[in-house]
Each structure stands twice: as structure tokens, then as C-alpha cells.
Amino acid sequence: MMRHSMSHVLASAVGKLYKDVKFAIGPAIDNGFYYDFDLPESIKPEDFNKIEQKMREIINSNLDFIRKVISKAEALKLFKNNPYKTELIKDLPEGEDISIYYLGDWVDLCRGPHVENTKFLRGFAFQINRVSGAYWRGSEKNKMLQRVYVYGFDDKQKLKDYLTMMEEALKRDHRKLGKELGLFFISDYAQGMPFYMPCGMIIKEELIKYWREVHKKAGYLEIETPTAMNRSLWEVSGHWGHYKKGMYSFTIEEEDFAIKPMNCPGGMIYYMENMHSYKEFPLRVGELGKVHRHEASGTLHGLFRVRCFTQDDAHIFMLPEQIESEIKGVIDLVDEVYSVFGLTYHLELSTMPEDHIGERAEWEVAEKALENALKKLGKPWKLNPGDGAFYGPKIDIHIKDSIGRTWQCGTIQLDMQMPKRFNLEYTDKDGNKKEPVMIHRVIYGSIDRFMGIITEHFAGAFPLWLAPVQVKIMNIAENSLEYAKEIVALLQAQGFRIELDDRNEKIGKKIRDAQLMKVPYMIVVGEQEKEQKLVAVRGRKSGDLGKMKLEQFIKDIKNENDIKAIF
Template sequence: MINVTLKDGKIIQVEKGSKVSDVAMKISPALYKKALGAKVDGKDAELMTQINEDCTLEILTFEDSDGKWTLRHTASHILAQAVKKLYPNTKLAIGPAIDTGFYYDFDTDVTFTPEMLESIEKEMTKIIKEDLSLERFELPREEAIKLMKEKKEDYKVELIEELPEDAVISFYKQGEFTDLCAGPHVPSTGKVKAVKLLSVAGAYWRGDEKNKMLQRIYGTAFTKKSELDEYLKMLEEAKKRDHRKIGRELELFSILEEGPGFPFFLPKGMVVRNQLENFWREKHTEAEYQEIRTPIILNEELWHRSGHWDHYKENMYFTKIDEEAFAVKPMNCPGAILTYKNSMHSYREFPLRLAELGLVHRHELSGALHGMMRVRCFTQDDAHIFMTREQIKDELLKVIKLIDGIYKVFGFEYHVELSTRPENSMGSDEDWEAATNGLREALEEIGLNYKVNEGDGAFYGPKIDFHLRDCIGRTWQCGTIQLDFQMPERFDLNYVGSDGEKHRPVMVHRVVFGSIERFIAILIENYAGAFPTWLAPIQVRIMNITDSQKDYANKLGEILKSKGIRAEIDTRNEKIGYKIREAQLQKIPYMIVVGDKEMNENKVAIRSRVNGDLGVMEIEDFVSHITDEIKSKCYDNCSL
């Protein structure tokens, strides 16, 4: 017998050679039914995996992210099998699971249409009903190459040929279909209870635009049809909230063919942006940050010194000035570091918090661009904080509290992820361990639950990422806190300590919004364009019923504007119903309708975007309410 330690610390004994699925059944028949995969001693495993020695075991279900990935990875194989059955000459590329489902890349002479996706989906349903077992087998490298050449799978051959000569290559077989794959998978195709193909797009082989363009079919999979239906309903709602569509309708921004990936902010969009930036400045002034601004273009030598040349140059733009090489900054940190180096600093100044709304440029492939969510130039709400090692935990706690307070203003909930050292990192093991422990201790002291993303940190340090949840359940990665021992070393940063000697500071990189452009896009979709009153480009529209109230409407407009309220006056010769509908489509929070009665009584009739007709009130009462609402930055149930 061997001992298996479960996630809750309980130890159970099972026979040597037992499968993970046997252990799941021993724990609970209900768990066995829901199980999709496992982690044995922290490593990915399958329900088919045998246990031959004492270990820790975690059974994964669809409620676990890794369980979702296991199921959806299998769904991608089912998609590939269906495509090969319907279009035998198709060549397979890769087909991973992703956060929202899965995809598979295909090289084929046919162009997949929506009707063809329906046929492929029907074939997938047949394969699921057949409940085919997924059988793993391994081959030496040369035999693996031979097998894939026999099947004329050129892309698989290329992948295998890049592996070491002594590598053992794994495959998975389901029915007559075999695919190169490292796994893990669910035991059989029948575990995938509900599947839906969503779209098709172009994708370069291995993400390189020099390679052939393939067709990528996206899909998603669930263990219950009800979960799939709920997800598809969310997608429909997301389409209605698409920031590109709403941005056009509300005249907030444009992406023009003259500047792909370079957004143009229109006057109404600039109102939203300026309100956000004003709010950001207000909160950072309260938190004792000092604002700086650094150049967009700096010489190439700086980017060698910072490490960006070795780790990030494929995402950068370059130019020459007076025959000297320069780079357009993709990040603000080197500029902040040069600002720090402008003078000698004392420990008495620490923590020194330098904040910047800095415009950065990054080279993105055209296929990756998406409205203002993925652009080639954007403004990061950066801050770089310099401190002593002893100040790390206290300062991280202050940053976390600042980010939490800002997100609450918009009504966002969030979860936190801690990302650790990546493969292409720089610096010593000791510094990385100290930095990672510093972030971990801050999260634990403040009581935030977090998930660990192994190997997903920045090249210069570990990081905490904040993932916002919007009103329809989607998550967006926005805020980041990165603890950095490397940049101060590379730039030879110093401060004078209490002992009168020079010491090396520790540096924190952090953003709250992440990107102003992307955050606005998230807000547009979260609110469906109906911004809270404090953010709305137009807060009140005043509408007259007949020409006789024009002067009164203009007078009301002047009163509201004098109080700092963004008011617009609509005295066009149109029916009042038309004017109201148009204001509703523009998602204006409040509408004032004035007729002879209101004019004669020196009052206003108020309509709310949310609650409709609110009746007649004194002008002063309405001004008092809306100014209080704006000041409080209320985002929900704010109407009179």
C-alpha cells in the first residue's frame, strides 16, 4: 500500500499501481463523476495516470482552471479529428486550450465558412457520443518523425525535428485519429458534454508573419449544456457592449486606416479620458506621489543598459537622429530611472514615488490589434517607487490599498495572481527569492487570496497582477505591481543611508489602470456606454418643447455650466419624443424637459437615463443632487 496526501491534508492508502480515477472513486463517487484531471506532486497528470509511490494528489474538476484546460485540450483534438474526417487533405498545426476555450490551426485549400463550421461541429458531436478512449503512447524521435511523415503532417514533423535526438515523443490516439501531444487529456471524448465552434480567423504558423497563413478555428467546451448556454448568452451580451461599436456610436474614438493601432480620441472621448486622468492625479497626490514626464525617444544605448534590447527589442520601434540610433520607448521605467539619477538621494526621501502618465509604443502584429484593447501606442499610468529593503512590505501594502480603493470607485471586483521568475530573466537567485517573498508576504498580510503563475513574471522581477471582473463576468488584467532588484543594479542607482554610506535602492514598478486606452475600452463595455454621471461626456441635456421656451432652456444651460456641470442644450425644431429618444441613445444620464409650465414656475422636469420621468423640481434641488452625485463618483443607483 502507498500513502496519498490529498489537498486538504488528509492521507489515504491505496494499492500500488492504482489509477488516479480509482483514488477519485475512493474519495467520493460524486468526485469521480466530476473529475477531469489531476496534479500528482504538483505536476499535471491524467485520470489514467498510475500511482506507484507516496505522493500528494489534487483531483481537478471543471471548477479548477487546470481542469477546464484539460477538458478543452481534448476538445481541440476532437475538432482536429472532425476536420480530418471531413477534409482529409488538411494538415494539422497546433491546437491548445486557451482561457475561454480552445483553437486549432489548419492548413487547407478550402476556406472555412460559418456553414462549414456547423458541419464540423456536428461531426464533433458524433465523436463525443462515440465516447472514444484517449490512449497515450510514446515513440523515439526518429520513429515519431517517420509516423508523422507517413501521415503527411509536415507541421508536426517540423516540431519534432526541433526536439533533442534522445527525446521521447508522446502521442494521443482516439479511434482512428492520432495527434502529437504532450497532454494532459480527459479519459474519453464523452467527457466533453457540450461544445460550440465560434469563429475562424487567420493565423501565421508559429506567429511569424514570414510563415504561411493558416486558418484558426476557435471553439469552447463545457461539462454541461446549461453552462455552454450561459456562456453563449454572455457572448451575445458582449457583442452588444463591443467598445468599438459603442465608441463609434457615442463618438468617443476612432481607429483609422492611416494609423492602424494608433487611436484617435474625439472630443467626447477626451472628456472621459481627462476625467480619468484628473481622478488618477487626485488619488496619487493624496498618496504622496510626485508626477514626472519623460521623453518618448531615447538613445539605443539606454535600452541595452536596461535589458530591453536583449529581452524586448522585437516589440520596439527604432529611428536615427544625427546618425545616432534611438528607440521609441516601449516602457517608462528607464526614463524614471534617469530622472532618479538626476540628483543624489538620501534615505530620508524614501519611499520616493515618481508617477507618470507616459505614452509608450509597442510593435504589435496587425492580426493582434483590437480596437483600444490592443493597440500600438498607449498611455501607461506608471509609477516607479524607490525605497530601502526594510520598506518593501509597508510600501507594497500601500500600493495594494491604493489600487483597491481606485477599483472600488468603478464597482469592480478583482482577483490577484502572483507571477514568478520566467526563463529569460536576469539577476541572481537570491534577489529573485527575496523579491518574490516580499510580494507574497504583502499579499498574505493584507489577506488577499491569490493564485501563483509559475514562470510568468517580468524579465527583471516577479509581479502581482490584478484581474478585474466586469458586470457580465469577464476578467481583464489591469493593475500590476513588480518588485525589481535588477534595474537599480544595472543603472548603478544609489542613496545615502543613515550611516552616511552609499546603498542600492529597491524599485517597484506599478500601474493601476494599466493602459488608459484599454481601461476606457473596459469601462465602455462594462457600462455598455452608459458612464456614471461623473465620467459621462454630457451629463445633462436640456430640451425645449416649443420655440417659446428657447430662452429659458439657454438660461438653464448657463446655470448648470456655471456649476461645472457638462450641459448641452437641444433647441432644434424637433418633436420632444424624438429629442428624448436621441438623448437616451447617447446614454446621457439626465434630461431636462422644459415646457410653458416649467418656464412659468421657474422649475425643471427631470428624466433619468435609468428611471425615466422623475417629475418636476426646483432648479437648485436638481443642481444640488447632480453635483453631489458627481462629487461622490457614484456608479450605481445614483438617480433621484
């Protein structure tokens, strides 16, 4: 309520400072609020201070938020010079009362609620963050507006803590680290489609290797389905009617095809290829499938929002009575995987959206099944109404990183529509044909996005098992180079990723360069180490670890690597 009220204060301040302003919308968001403006001039960072000052003047004026209810005709007359408000009003049903809020001489179309008076906002801490472009109603066909984002919290310490977190996030930006550490880049020739460099490929492959390891142990089979399939498949699945704008399509020999935006329909085709018995259930089928989605260019963001990515999908075909145990099995897998990265999480139950397929009664059954499973798990969860997939409700898994940010990665979607649309069947114990229940689920969500998240989570200082270069060997002088090469060979024979720095540079510079590349361990060898057959070891975090036998060092890092220690 305070953030919503502050968005009106922001709009009123901008209206007093700039001429010919047309006001669009201004909601509250998780870390503050924003307002969209149509202005003949640009709002610049140097203007932020005067806008904030004007906002404080308005707050200190003790103005009431006055609500009035008017008719649609009155609203159209009141906002006749504002095309944005007029459009919103025209979209409202005939005969519906319309609420407006006055703040001094400024008025806005708004459902509310707000605080009673600006005096209740005096302790509210805020700071303008940035101005960015935003299309009216999110459509590229509409005019670009100026969106003013403001951080806002109910006390100064919360704002201070948030700003500190944002400063830390800036240092951890995976796009910056991706370039510095040689992980990935995105070319203008393929916007939103990452190019992985050798170091990035090592991390990606280690994530995939670990995924295969835990899924094999959990009883999953792995398949691979085609990248492009014909239109009829996507019509059966419902994606052609509900997701066509997000798909890349093309024609071959007068037949329409689409590159898959998700793996699910391919999983259905795999199931249909053979007859199935209830004895096979639960049938757990995983796929590391590359998918492509037509995301708007303005939404693309490093590895977080891309147009092609590898999804760690899986589909579980089962009996109705196996729903709760299979959901528990997926959550157990989530616990195992996320704990390896030091990530905690919370759960949200997302229910039927407006744009859905299937009958409401079917959705209610599915939603109840997920709710019962959550209750039996005994983990805290919250309801997220209307945010389910178009084919079924879901449990979304939101992880928390090392600086307190949350990310939605894993999801468990209960689908009672896809099996019906594809006429999936199994033979029950009485020999009758029945329709299986199906769960869609991901753990990483997208390997690419997850890689971006853990890059920021670890600030690029990956644990030993993920680090592209695990140990860097450095010789002090030419006379210790051969000994350094012997160490390289021995460590490589043990399967470690090793790099030799034999440049004609001072050892201090070599150490600093290795630290900048966030290498977990450094071995320094000189004449003394060569004569004593020892190695001088430095840790990325622990610093000088002293001299030791190479066999002891190998034993220590092998254990650290095998248990996937975080630090």
C-alpha cells in the same frame, strides 16, 4: 483534460470531412479549445453544423484515447507527410521519448493527458465559435493556417451562460460604442493609434484628473520624461537586448534613438539626477507617459491592443524593510480606484520567466518578498509561474467587469535589477552608499485600454462624473427656448457639461436621441415649466423624475458628481 480531449475530437472530425488536411496544434483554452489546420479550402460558418455533428458521432462511438511512447526516429517516420508535426519533433531533444495519442484511426503528437474514452465527453457542451487566420507558431514569416475556435464547457448551462455573456459583450463592444458615442476612432493612416474625439477627450481627461487627485493624496510626485531617448539608455536598461523588436527606433546624426515602449528608464534618469538619502524613502514618482510599441497588425483591437497609449506609471524607491508596507499602500490605492468604477479584482503572483536578467538567487529573494506581502495582506491570490517581467516578479491585478469578464490592468513589479544596472544609490543613516529597492506599478495599466474596458463595463452609460454630456436641456416649443437657455447658463456656471437640443423636433424624438447617446439626465422645459420656474427632469435609468426647482436639481447632481456615484 476534457477540453484537450475535445480538441482531438475536433481534429479527427475535420480530418474525416475534408481532404488533404495537415494538422498543426490544438490546445485547450479558458473558454474551450481550438485547432489549427492547413487546408486547401476554407472552412465556412455554414460548415459548422456538419463539423459539430461529426464530432458528436465520434463521441458516441466510445473510442479509447490510446497513448503510445515512441522514439524520435519513429515519430519522424509516422508524421513524415506533416511538415508541422515534423518541425515540432525536430525541436525536441535527442533521446527524449515522444508520446502520441490514437483516437480510432486518427493519431496526434501530444503530451496529454486525455479522458480514457469518448463516452466521458457525452455531457460536454460545445459550439463552434469562429474560424480565423493564425500564423504557424505565431510568426508572420510562416504560413497562415485556419484556426477553428470552439466554446466548450462541462455542462449545457455553463455553455448557455457563457453564450449569453458573449451576446451581451457584443452589445457592449467599445469599438461600436466608441463610434456611436463619438469617443474615438482609428484611421488607416495610423493603425493601432487612437484618435480621440471631443467626447472621448472628456472621459480621458476625467480619468487623468482623478488619477492625479488620488496620487497626490497618496504622496506621489509627478514627472514627465522624453518620448525618445538614445540607444545607450535602452542598452543599460536591457530593453534593447530583450525588447528591441517591439520598439520604434530611428537615427539622428549617426546616433540611434528609440521611442520609449515604457517609462521606466526615464524614471531611472530622474532618480540619478540628484543625490538621495534614506530619509527621502519611500520616494514615490508617477508619470502619465505616452509610450509606443510595435504590435503586430493582426493583434490590434480597438483600445484594447494599440501601438501607442498613455501608461499611468509610477516607480517607488525604498529600503528593503519598506517593501511590504509599500505593496500594501499600492493595494490600498487599487482598492480606492477600482471601487469608484464598481470593479472587483483578484491577485496573481507571476514569477521568473525563461527570458530574464539577473541571478536566480536574486529572483528568489524578490519572489519571497512579494509572497510575504501577499500573505500579510490576507487577500486571496494564486500563483502564475513563469509570467514575470524580464527584470523582476510581479503581482498582477485582474479586474472583473459587470458581465463577469476579467481583465489584467494593474501590476506591482518588484525590481532588483534596474537599480543595479543604472548604479542607483542612496546614503544610509551611517553615511554609506547603498542600492535602493524599486517597485514599478500601474493602476489603470493604460488609460486608453482602461477607457475601453469601462466603456464595455458601463455599456457606454457612463456615471455622471465621467459622462461627456451630463445634462441635456430640451425645449418643447419656441416660446420656452429662452428659459431653456437660462437653465443652460446656470448649469454651466456650476461647472456641468451641458448640451441644448433646440431642434425643431417633437419632444419625444429629442428624448429618444438623448437616451441613445446615454445622457444621464434630461431636462424638458415648456410653457408650464417656464411660468412655474421649475424643470421637468428625466433620468437615464429612472425615467420621469417629475418637476422640481432648478436649485434642488443642481444640489442633487452636484452631490452625485462629487462622490463619483456609479449609478
